[in-house]
Amino acid sequence: MLVERRTLSRDGFRFELRPHVAGVGEEVYPAAMASGEALASWMPWFTANYCIEEMIEYSNGAIGSWEAGSSYEFVIFDCEDGAAVGACGLNDINWIDLVSNLGYWVSTPKGRLGAATQAVQLLWEFGVGALGLNRMEIVVAEGNAASRGVAEKAGALYEGVQRKRVRVGEKALDAHMYAC
DSSP: OOOOOOOBOOTTOSEEEEEOOTTHHHHHHHHHHTTHHHHHHHOTTOOTTOOHHHHHHHHHHHHHHHHHTSOEEEEEEETTTOOEEEEEEEEEEETTTTEEEEEEEEOGGGTTSSHHHHHHHHHHHHHHHTTOOSEEEEEEETTOHHHHHHHHHHTOEEEEEEEEEEEETTEEEEEEEEEO
16 A cells, blocks of 8 residues: 655644654654663663664664555654654554554653654544554553553543563563554
8 A cells, every 4th residue: 555655743733743764763763762761661672782773774664664555653753843752653554454553652851741642643543544444552561651641641442451462571461452
């Protein structure tokens, strides 16, 4: 499926979502580094040795995944100061059932400003409108209260706990399932 690469925004929103393009990995890397401990707790890709080359590789991969129609990844930008503050996207897309995973992370210094909540709302509109998805799932590891708060504030429906649903490091954790 060929989907136009475009910025997602809404009047009154402080944050906008821009698809990955060449060079954006270098812009979002400082946001990840400013969030080391928080990211490492929940995102298996973020390790103590995480480096800019890994972020650039991820970003370049996101460009290719978009073109292949396998995932639609965005960088979250603050419209007030122009800074990249995190990332989000729709991935693990099941094109038969029209279901995807919806994921997000936001830099610790930019937390609690509504970036993740606005990202979820914009991704939900994009998933339904541009991709024709019926369902987007937000899977939150047990203990990640901040991410649960985002899902709830964004209006996602809580569906319960799934046993040993996600791996964080070497541990299989129960996870809360939300859907939009």
